[in-house]
Amino acid sequence: MTKRQNRMVLVALLVAGVSLAGYFGLRAFNENLLYFFSPTDVVAGKAPIGKSFRLGGMVVKDSVWRNNLKVNFQVTDYVNTFGVKYEGILPDLFKEGQGVIITGSLIDKTFIATQVLAKHDENYMPPEVADALKRANE
Amino acid sequence: MNIYTQTLKRDLRIAIRNRTSILNPLSFFVISVSLFPLAISPEASILSQIAAGIIWVISMLAVLLSLNVLFHHDFENGVLEQMVISHHSLPLLILAKVSAHWILTGIPIIILSPLLGLFLFLDSEGIQILILTLLLSTPSLSLIGAIGASLIVGIKNSGMLLSLLILPLYIPILIFASSAVSQAQFGLEISAQLYFLATILVVSLMTTPFISSLALKISLE
Amino acid sequence: MWKWIQAFASPQNFYQISEKIIPWFLSPFIILTLLGLYWGLMVAPIDYQQGESYRIMFIHVPAAWMSMLVYLIMAIASGIGLIWQIKLANVVAKVSAPIGAAFTFLALITGAVWGKPMWGAWWVWDARLTSELILLFLYLAYMALNNAFDNPKTAAKASSVLAIIGLVNLPIIHYSVQWWNTLHQGVSLGINKVAIQDSDMLFALLLMATAFKFLYATLILLRARDEILFREQNTRWVKAVIMGDEK
Numbered sequence: 376m377t378k379r380q381n382r383m384v385l386v387a388l389l390v391a392g393v394s395l396a397g398y399f400g401l402r403a404f405n406e407n408l409l410y411f412f413s414p415t416d417v418v419a420g421k422a423p424i425g426k427s428f429r430l431g432g433m434v435v436k437d438s439v440w441r442n443n444l445k446v447n448f449q450v451t452d453y454v455n456t457f458g459v460k461y462e463g464i465l466p467d468l469f470k471e472g473q474g475v476i477i478t479g480s481l482i483d484k485t486f487i488a489t490q491v492l493a494k495h496d497e498n499y500m501p502p503e504v505a506d507a508l509k510r511a512n513e
Numbered sequence: 514m515n516i517y518t519q520t521l522k523r524d525l526r527i528a529i530r531n532r533t534s535i536l537n538p539l540s541f542f543v544i545s546v547s548l549f550p551l552a553i554s555p556e557a558s559i560l561s562q563i564a565a566g567i568i569w570v571i572s573m574l575a576v577l578l579s580l581n582v583l584f585h586h587d588f589e590n591g592v593l594e595q596m597v598i599s600h601h602s603l604p605l606l607i608l609a610k611v612s613a614h615w616i617l618t619g620i621p622i623i624i625l626s627p628l629l630g631l632f633l634f635l636d637s638e639g640i641q642i643l644i645l646t647l648l649l650s651t652p653s654l655s656l657i658g659a660i661g662a663s664l665i666v667g668i669k670n671s672g673m674l675l676s677l678l679i680l681p682l683y684i685p686i687l688i689f690a691s692s693a694v695s696q697a698q699f700g701l702e703i704s705a706q707l708y709f710l711a712t713i714l715v716v717s718l719m720t721t722p723f724i725s726s727l728a729l730k731i732s733l734e
Numbered sequence: 735m736w737k738w739i740q741a742f743a744s745p746q747n748f749y750q751i752s753e754k755i756i757p758w759f760l761s762p763f764i765i766l767t768l769l770g771l772y773w774g775l776m777v778a779p780i781d782y783q784q785g786e787s788y789r790i791m792f793i794h795v796p797a798a799w800m801s802m803l804v805y806l807i808m809a810i811a812s813g814i815g816l817i818w819q820i821k822l823a824n825v826v827a828k829v830s831a832p833i834g835a836a837f838t839f840l841a842l843i844t845g846a847v848w849g850k851p852m853w854g855a856w857w858v859w860d861a862r863l864t865s866e867l868i869l870l871f872l873y874l875a876y877m878a879l880n881n882a883f884d885n886p887k888t889a890a891k892a893s894s895v896l897a898i899i900g901l902v903n904l905p906i907i908h909y910s911v912q913w914w915n916t917l918h919q920g921v922s923l924g925i926n927k928v929a930i931q932d933s934d935m936l937f938a939l940l941l942m943a944t945a946f947k948f949l950y951a952t953l954i955l956l957r958a959r960d961e962i963l964f965r966e967q968n969t970r971w972v973k974a975v976i977m978g979d980e981k
Contacts, residue, residue, distance in 0.1 A: 388719075389719065392715055392716075392718065392719040393719070395715050396712050396715040396716050396719070399708045399709075399711040399712040399715060400708070400712045402704070402708040403705055403708035403709040403711075403712055404913060410860045410861065410914060410915050410916055410917065411915060411917075421701060421702065422701075423696070423698075423699035423701060424699075425699070426562070426699055431915070464854075465854065466851065466852060466853055466854030466855075467784075467785075467787070467851045467852060468783060468784065468852050468853070468854075469854070473783075476917055490854070490855070491854060492853045492854045492855055492858065492917060493852060493853055493854055494853070494917055494919070495783050495784060495852060495853075495919055496783075496919055496920070496929075497919040497920040497921060497922040497929045498783075498922070498929045498930075498931065499781050499788060499791070499922060499929065499930045499931065499932065499935055500781065500782055500930070500931040500932050500935075501779035501780065501781070501782060501932050502779075502780065502781075502782040503779075504782070504931055504932065505782030505783075506782075660895070660899065664879060664892045664895060664896065665879075665882070667888075668882050668883065671882070674878055674879065674882055677874065677875045677878045677879075678875045678878070678879055678896060680871070681868050681871035681872050681875055681900075682899065682900075684864075684868055684871075688864070724895060724899065727895060728892065728895050731888060731891040731892050731895065732888065732892060734887075734888060734891075
């Protein structure tokens with residue numbers, strides 16, 4: 376092979392490689408890699424039922440029922456809702472309407488939790504501003 | 514291309530004449546994996562959940578151990594220096610050596626993995642995906658590892674150093690590969706993980722021979 | 735300009751000039767930190783979700799930013815050192831690594847202290863936390879490789895290659911909260927996004943972020959001076975400095 380041909384082969388390989396990597400990369404990001412599953416994912420059969428997994432969603436208003444360390448509440452993504460049973464200490468942020476990520480397994484349509492983590496969003500503001508925003512939305 | 518096959522054949526021939534260098538990483542692989550049932554629990558339900566992770570971690574370590582000598586002999590007898598100053602393309606020569614390394618460690622690991630999967634009570638679905646992820650990513654392990662091997666070629670007692678350099682770069686492969694297997698055991702979608710592994714493979718095929726050749730030139734200065 | 739840079743980049747000039755400019759970085763650091771802590775702890779209001787606990791943000795966020803910025807500087811300096819063989823760039827890269835590792839460690843620790851009361855866990859293996867941990871590993875790998883060579887020139891070049899490869903991790907850290915769903919919250923402060931809706935909170939955060947940059951500048955100058963003395967130990971000017979008859 377001449378030098379020129381060599382270079383052509385190299386360029387062709389490079390173009391092929393870059394486009395292949397780009398294609399695979401795009402496909403990879405289009406598929407979802409989940410740290411936690413939403414209730415809708417669970418209903419759609421995307422979560423590993425029978426094994427411990429993480430469920431993420433919002434705590435439903437007026438669904439929290441406490442008895443000492445025992446807590447029952449519901450988690451929703453505003454489409455599907457699951458009841459959750461947990462025994463243990465809850466994080467400070469846990470309250471109705473808050474985002475949570477729960478580790479546990481699904482038994483008879485109830486989620487038996489071994490760990491409850493609270494997820495907060497990226498917004499920071501004083502309570503007065505939050506109230507004002509809330510009122511404006513209503 | 515000719516020089517590629519010549520180098521590949523040469524490396525394979527050397528390895529065949531010196532069989533322990535092939536067998537050691539494999540024995541390490543089998544022995545280390547069989548420690549886990551003894552240490553953790555022989556119970557099938559526990560082992561089948563962590564089987565993919567164990568086999569993947571030990572594969573990485575086995576590849577790492579064998580990488581230590583990837584350039585070592587050639588360095589000691591001066592062949593490596595000849596390669597660097599020869600008129601042949603150094604990345605191509607490195608690619609040939611890495612291919613030989615993969616044939617000698619990657620392929621045997623892939624062949625042994627179903628057996629070890631059975632040891633750890635991995636179901637047939639899990640074993641299939643385990644083989645698939647190993648096929649897709651052991652070449653990446655050899656390619657990325659070659660960078661580390663060429664950076665440390667002149668340093669004595671560099672085994673620990675090589676793991677420090679290379680293991681952080683292996684972490685994404687470990688995450689995607691083992692999550693693919695454990696997801697597959699529950700009949701879940703795993704195409705995202707496989708695409709990530711494929712991306713890593715293509716990118717490392719394209720870049721690592723050049724980075725390794727730069728690193729070799731630096732080490733041999 | 736170029737001439738000035740070259741003059742400054744000569745080890746001896748750097749050693750002498752840096753001595754004079756260190757106070758100009760150290761004092762802003764002290765002033766901005768005191769002001770930033772006062773603003774963050776006393777002036778800024780409580781957060782609607784997290785109450786008082788969010789205030790650890792004023793350490794955590796600047797430390798996390800610095801962990802990535804220092805890596806970026808280290809990799810760029812490595813590239814400059816590799817291509818143009820400028821000694822000072824190699825020194826900057828080398829002395830940045832432990833500083834960056836310290837910032838990364840600080841970000842991880844403050845994150846854990848913040849995560850326990852808020853999330854309910856010291857640590858989770860989500861994409862953001864894992865990629866930040868890999869950043870710490872990369873710093874450690876860089877330091878290990880740099881120390882493994884006897885010849886500082888080879889050490890600088892070899893570890894530069896590693897530093898540049900590790901750059902791949904920076905976009906992964908930054909975008910991890912967008913690409914994957916994580917427990918870690920999204921970006922609060924970006925180019926076209928400000929989710930910190932209180933000027934006192936924002937001001938305190940920016941004060942601390944600026945203070946940390948001055949801290950980095952101070953530390954890098956202090957450490958670079960030591961490193962230069964060590965590297966140039968056989969030259970006459972270093973002997974003069976050590977013997978104490980420097981002007």
